[in-house]
Amino acid sequence: KRALEIAAAGGHNVLMIGPPGTGKSMLAKRLPTILPELNFEEAIETTKIHSIVGLLKEDESIITERPFRSPHHTMSAPSLVGGGTNPQPGEISLAHNGVLFLDELPEFNKAVTESLRQPLEDGQVTITRTNGKVTYPCSFMLVAAMNPCKCGYFGHPTHPCSCKESDIKKYMSKISGPLVDRIDIQVEVSSLTFQELSTPRASESSSEIRARVNRAREYARKRCEAARLEDSAIPMIWRNADMSTRHLSRFCRMNRNASMLLQKAYEKLGLSARGYDRLLRVARTIADLDASEMILEKHIAEAVQLRNLDRKYL
The missing domain is CATH 3.40.50.300 (P-loop containing nucleotide triphosphate hydrolases)
Structure with missing residues (x-):
C-alpha cells in the first residue's frame, strides 16, 4: 500500500x-x-x-x-x-x-x-x-x-x-x-502467514490515502509554479515522474547524508543514468509526502528499497 x-x-x-x-x-x-x-x-x-x-x-x-x-x-x-x-x-x-x-x-x-x-x-x-x-x-x-x-x-x-x-x-x-x-x-x-491473516488490522480508506496523494501533488505543483516565476523557460509538470534533468537539478536538493547514500546506492546497484534519475524522482515524491523541501537521507533510503528488485531478480 x-x-x-x-x-x-x-x-x-x-x-x-x-x-x-x-x-x-x-x-x-x-x-x-x-x-x-x-x-x-x-x-x-x-x-x-x-x-x-x-x-x-x-x-x-x-x-x-x-x-x-x-x-x-x-x-x-x-x-x-x-x-x-x-x-x-x-x-x-x-x-x-x-x-x-x-x-x-x-x-x-x-x-x-x-x-x-x-x-x-x-x-x-x-x-x-x-x-x-x-x-x-x-x-x-x-x-x-x-x-x-x-x-x-x-x-x-x-x-x-x-x-x-x-x-x-x-x-x-x-x-x-x-x-x-x-x-x-x-x-x-x-x-501472509496464518498469524498475519488472523490478526485484525486497522485499515485506511482510499479517501484518506487520496487526501495525502493530493497534498503531495499540490506541494509539487506549487514548487514548479514558483520556479517558473523565476525562470519561465522551466516546463510546467504535473507529476514528479515527468521531471526532466533540468527539473531534477533544481527541485532535488538534498543534505550531505542523503547525497552520500545516493552515491552508495548508485554504485552498489549498478544503476544506469536513467535508473539514477528515476530513483531521485521517487525520493522527491517521498519528500513531498512529508512536505519536505529538502530530500533527506530517509527519503533516499526508502526510494532505494523501492528500486532493488532489478538487481535481485533481473
Missing part, C-alpha cells in the same frame, strides 16, 4: 513481484481510487480518445473517472500501442490519464512489451501509414505484476519452488533491462 501511495503521488510506474494469491491484481485495481480525480482538461482528453473507438456509454457525455485498462497477455503490439489501416488508439492511449495494468508481465510477447519503451518516455505515440501519420497521447501509469518464476513460488517461505535455476533465469529474461529501467518502483508482494 505504501508503494502504491508513493506511485500515485508522483505518477510513477510500478512492478509488483510475488507468488500467486498475494493480492497483486487487487492492489492494482484499487490504484485509481487513490489517484487525484480527473480535472476538466483531462476529462475532455480522455473522453475524446474513448469516443474515437466507440467506448462511450449511451448515457455518458464525459468520462469523469480515471481509466483502468487491463489487456490480456495474448494481445498484439498494434492492439497495445495503436494501429490499423485507419490508425486507431491502442490500450496505452485508452489508459491516458489513468492506469495500464499488465498482469503476468513475462507472458506477454517480448515484442509487445518492448513497444512500450518509447511511449513511456514520450507520453505520446505516433502511428505512421503511407497516407500520413496520427499522434495519440498516452500519459499513463504502468502497473505490472508477475510471479518470481514460472511455477510462482521461488523464494516462498513454505511452498517449494519446482523450477530449475536455469528456468528462473529464462523466465526473468523475458523482461528486458531497458524496460525495467523505465519502471520507477519495483516491490515484492509477500505471502
Whole structure:
C-alpha cells in the first residue's frame, strides 16, 4: 500500500513481484481510487480518445473517472500501442490519464512489451501509414505484476519452488533491462502467514490515502509554479515522474547524508543514468509526502528499497 501511495503521488510506474494469491491484481485495481480525480482538461482528453473507438456509454457525455485498462497477455503490439489501416488508439492511449495494468508481465510477447519503451518516455505515440501519420497521447501509469518464476513460488517461505535455476533465469529474461529501467518502483508482494491473516488490522480508506496523494501533488505543483516565476523557460509538470534533468537539478536538493547514500546506492546497484534519475524522482515524491523541501537521507533510503528488485531478480 505504501508503494502504491508513493506511485500515485508522483505518477510513477510500478512492478509488483510475488507468488500467486498475494493480492497483486487487487492492489492494482484499487490504484485509481487513490489517484487525484480527473480535472476538466483531462476529462475532455480522455473522453475524446474513448469516443474515437466507440467506448462511450449511451448515457455518458464525459468520462469523469480515471481509466483502468487491463489487456490480456495474448494481445498484439498494434492492439497495445495503436494501429490499423485507419490508425486507431491502442490500450496505452485508452489508459491516458489513468492506469495500464499488465498482469503476468513475462507472458506477454517480448515484442509487445518492448513497444512500450518509447511511449513511456514520450507520453505520446505516433502511428505512421503511407497516407500520413496520427499522434495519440498516452500519459499513463504502468502497473505490472508477475510471479518470481514460472511455477510462482521461488523464494516462498513454505511452498517449494519446482523450477530449475536455469528456468528462473529464462523466465526473468523475458523482461528486458531497458524496460525495467523505465519502471520507477519495483516491490515484492509477500505471502501472509496464518498469524498475519488472523490478526485484525486497522485499515485506511482510499479517501484518506487520496487526501495525502493530493497534498503531495499540490506541494509539487506549487514548487514548479514558483520556479517558473523565476525562470519561465522551466516546463510546467504535473507529476514528479515527468521531471526532466533540468527539473531534477533544481527541485532535488538534498543534505550531505542523503547525497552520500545516493552515491552508495548508485554504485552498489549498478544503476544506469536513467535508473539514477528515476530513483531521485521517487525520493522527491517521498519528500513531498512529508512536505519536505529538502530530500533527506530517509527519503533516499526508502526510494532505494523501492528500486532493488532489478538487481535481485533481473
